[in-house]
Amino acid sequence: MHNNPLPRIDEQPEVRARLLPFCRIKPGGVWTDAASGHRVACIDATDASAVSTFMDGRRARLAIQDPPYNLVAFETRGIGEYIDWSRAWVTNKLRTLEPDSSFYVWLGADQRDHFQPLPDFMILMREFPIQARSFITARNQRGYGTQKNWMAVRQELLYYVRGTPAFNIEAEYTDIPKTLRGYYKDIGGERTENLERGKGDTIRAGNVWIDIQQVFYRLQENVSGCYAQKPLKSTDRIIRASSHVGDLVIDFFAHSGTTLLAAELAGRRCYTADINPVFCEIAIRRLEHFRASGKTGWQNGHAFEKEMPAEALLALAGQSPDRATQPTLF
C-alpha cells in the first residue's frame, strides 16, 4: 500500500503522457453529467470565448476559485504577469454570475515576497463592480515555509458579493468551535464558561476557520496525484452558506474536483473546468467513484488504478513506493 501512489502530474510529464489516453475530454471538450446536469470542461479560464461557449448563457449563483498561487508548486510568474493573468480569469468569471451572487477566491501570501500575490490581487479586485464582504483565514495543521522563517499555518480566502445574495449562516458556520472563554456567566450561583457556540441564525459569521482538517493521505477524501486539494468541508461551508439547492456553482480550477463533489453532496449543479485533461478526468472519476462507492476519494488508491497499477506509475516517475510524495500544503 502506498500513501500517494499517483505521483504529482504537474511534475511528471511521463506520467501525464501515459494517463492522457484514458482522459475522455481533450482540450476544448466538455463532459455533461446525465444524472445531475453537472458539466466539466477542459478549457483555459482566461479564454473568454471558451468560457462563454462552456457556460452557454447560464448564470451562476456562486463562483469558487482556487487558482495557482504563484508559489513553489507552480511555474513562477512575475507578479505583474500573475495579476494580468488573474484579471483575465476574474473578468470571465464575473460575466457569468447572477446579479445577486457570491465570489470566493483562495489565495496565498508569500512571507518572503511582501505577502504576494495576496495584496496585489486585492488591489486588482477594486477594478471590478463587486463588494468585498469578508477576509477569511482557514487554519492549517501543517504549515509551509518552515525552514528559517515563520511557518504559515493559514490559507487566505477572500469573499466578495455582487448585489445582495443570500447568506445562510446556520448552514455550516455553527460548527466553528469557540476556543477562548471570553466571559463567564453566573447561572443559579454557578459559574458557567462561555464556550458553547450558539446555533441560531443570528450568530455572527466567524472568519477564522479552525475546524477543518487539511487533506492528506490518511483521509478518505485524499486524491492521489493532486497536490493542491482543498478539504470538502471548507467547500461545503461555502456552498451551503452562499447558494441554495438547485443553484449553479462554478469553479474553473477544478483539479481534484472538490467543488464538483461538494456541489453534488449539497444538491447544487456544478460547472467546473481545468486546463489539464488529466485533472478533468480525475474530477469526473471522483464523482463517479462517489456515486458507485459512497467514498469521497481514494485514500491510498488512485483514480487510474484500473488502467495503471501504482507500481507501474511510480516506476515511470522514477520513484520507489516508499518515496511516494505527499501533496504539498496549498
Ligand SMILES: C[S@@+](CC[C@H](N)C(=O)[O-])C[C@H]1O[C@@H](n2cnc3c(N)ncnc32)[C@H](O)[C@@H]1O
Ligand atoms: C490549486 S489547484 C485547485 C485545487 C482544487 N480547489 C481542489 O480542491 O482540488 C489549481 C488548478 O488550476 C488549474 N489551472 C491552472 N491554470 C489554469 C487555467 N488557465 N485555466 C484553467 N485551469 C487552470 C491547474 O491545472 C490546477 O489543477
